[in-house]
Amino acid sequence: MQVIGEGLQMTTYYPERMCCPRCDNGFSYMAVGSYNTFGATFYTDGYIEGPMYDDQGRLFRCPQCRAVGWSDEFTCEDDESDEAELGSVFDADVGPIPLKDYPALLDEVQALFDAIWRGQGCAGCKLRADCEAPLDLG
Numbered sequence: 001m002q003v004i005g006e007g008l009q010m011t012t013y014y015p016e017r018m019c020c021p022r023c024d025n026g027f028s029y030m031a032v033g034s035y036n037t038f039g040a041t042f043y044t045d046g047y048i049e050g051p052m053y054d055d056q057g058r059l060f061r062c063p064q065c066r067a068v069g070w071s072d073e074f075t076c077e078d079d080e081s082d083e084a085e086l087g088s089v090f091d092a093d094v095g096p097i098p099l100k101d102y103p104a105l106l107d108e109v110q111a112l113f114d115a116i117w118r119g120q121g122c123a124g125c126k127l128r129a130d131c132e133a134p135l136d137l138g
Helices: 099-118
Strands: 002-006 009-019 026-034 059-061 068-070
Touching: none
Parallel strands: none
Antiparallel strands: 002 009, 009 026, 059 068
């Protein structure tokens, strides 16, 4: 267990294993074990901001294939963790996507859907000849 802070202002972390539902890549990261909300500000939309409050989000990005999903989608069949694969809570590629990054992630997903609906990938698609209604022609 890793401890950050001193005295009453202490945040603890423990290793948690995740598995990508898309590529089956297994990875571990340092999950929040405990924290406190002393001196925190509670907003009406449920957001909490505080000096020792860890706002780890519930969306994860696979460090291998970059797939994004909810924490409950990244479950593993086995519960074996390899110490060598443990990530760090400070590693941007491993662990939950911070809440502050959700707007940029939403922009990324909206751009992807926009590209799909505009048919930007249709011209290079291997199934173009079999497609009854390519989106880039409509």
